[in-house]
Amino acid sequence: MHRTLINIGPRQIAVFCLALTAFELLTYMASDLLMPAMLSVTAELHADARHVPHAFNLYLLGGVCLQWLLGPLSDRWGRRRLLLIGCALFGAACAAAFFVNSIELFNLLRLLQGMGLGFVVTVSYPALQEVFCEADAVRLMALLGNVALLSPLLGPLLGVVLLQWLSWRELFLGLGLMTALVWLGLYLYMPETVGVIRRDGQRSMPTALSWRLTARRYRALLGNRRFLCASLSLGLMSLPLIAWIGLAPLLLIRLQGLSPVEYGLWQLPVFSAVIVGNLILDRLLPTHSLPQLIQLALWPFCLGLLALAGCTLLGASTVSVVASLALYAVGLGMSNAAVYRLALFSSDDSKGLVSALTGMISIAVMGLGGSLIAVIGGGAHLGLFALCAAASGLMCLPLLYGLLPGTPADSASDQ
Incomplete structure (x- = not known):
């Protein structure tokens, strides 16, 4: 039985953890699942094959773009709101790839999809630490780490299998639809961890957003x-x-x-x-x-x-x-x-x-x-x-x- 520091029931705990795990899995699968199809993507979009590694690296860099901002914003506005925004952005970018007709637009969407990684690392991980006691939080973080490893292990093979019946466009659309279900689970079951009184009597208060102070902390x-x-x-x-x-x-x-x-x-x-x-x-x-x-x-x-x-x-x-x-x-x-x-x-x-x-x-x-x-x-x-x-x-x-x-x-x- 997981021990929580916030007053939520077993069912909410289970769905919340499942939704977080699914969101992380989808952000990794959006990269690994599509790698076997990347040569087909460049051929269909009449682009050079050099865009195969470029699209992957843009996905990685998308994970960097917002991390510096997401940490302070989630401290100020709360984890739940930020994670819902990130999940919606990731799902919309995946679904939009179904309609692309140029490699430039495809690469832009890869950058936007990669931003979902930033929300996972900067928003969902601290939320887990604040919901659960230390021992359970460590175990759950280990589970999420295993999800990150299983994606590149199984993703390319699963992609090869799915591409026997689906096009790469339909794979992106499927990722978008699954993300919509995850968003619904987070909306219904994710607790807010900032500004609430916990069972240990402490309150995680919202932090005032000072750009000057944030810049000073980053410089330090x-x-x-x-x-x-x-x-x-x-x-x-x-x-x-x-x-x-x-x-x-x-x-x-x-x-x-x-x-x-x-x-x-x-x-x-x-x-x-x-x-x-x-x-x-x-x-x-x-x-x-x-x-x-x-x-x-x-x-x-x-x-x-x-x-x-x-x-x-x-x-x-x-x-x-x-x-x-x-x-x-x-x-x-x-x-x-x-x-x-x-x-x-x-x-x-x-x-x-x-x-x-x-x-x-x-x-x-x-x-x-x-x-x-x-x-x-x-x-x-x-x-x-x-x-x-x-x-x-x-x-x-x-x-x-x-x-x-x-x-x-x-x-x-x-x-």
Whole structure:
């Protein structure tokens, strides 16, 4: 039985959690489900295939656009109102893709759809923390994390199956209709968590919206060396995986001549490895500190990226690249949550604000880095992709060094 800090009944708890989980799943599925169809999208809209990774990176950058604003606004106006607005925006942008007739409009809608990610991270996550006691909130956050992992694992395969009967336009329309049902569930069952008296006797009061104060708080965070190291590390660590998601349709279907089903199957080893890394993290967490976990995770992380770089010299093949990515992904799964936790608690400021800026920086690094790898030809040659992905991931090592005990950044943070 979940223990809540707000006076709501079991039925409301169940539907509220289900609706939040469904909204997060839809925001990820809107990307992963459509990846097998992206070459068909560019062909039907008479656009160059280079728009395949660009559309994916625009989706990521859409998640950055509003995060800086959503945190303060939800503190002022309440989580419920903001999440309903975000859900409606995401659903409308998905449904509108059914009618597009140009790649420019399609890319604009991808940017708007990506904004739904910002609402999930900046509005729904704090709402869960405020509704439930600490232990239950952590468990539910872990559940949402698993949803985020299952989407890229199963999304491409599910997309291949659905595309046997539906067009990519109908897939977007279906996502829009499902989002409408989620919006209705949130409207009927989501409690407001700001400005209400909780069972522990405390009241989460709305915060006055001062742009000058908000800008000052953001500047203070940007001046926090430990925070910047952690946030930039998050983006660089995930960049090889993000680049693979965006460029895999070009590398596997267009370049290697694989079928969409084979493309979907080649995603399984990589994202299964991330889940394995998460399971190892869960096992080691009770007996290891966060810096110790990061140090252990760097072994598979670095070995996988070095093997990926070696693929360029020895002749890159689908098998060698995917195997190297899978080894790297184990290390990523072991370390990602630990680094995020270090970023979140690197400052005493409100966690909503810290989380918003962490998400903005890390997603911006992933989106811009993925775009750069695509521009220099990462989608046209498997060996070039392997070299760029390996180099970008290894760039996080100097930043991670600043998070480990005994380093100058660590010593400065303790003063």
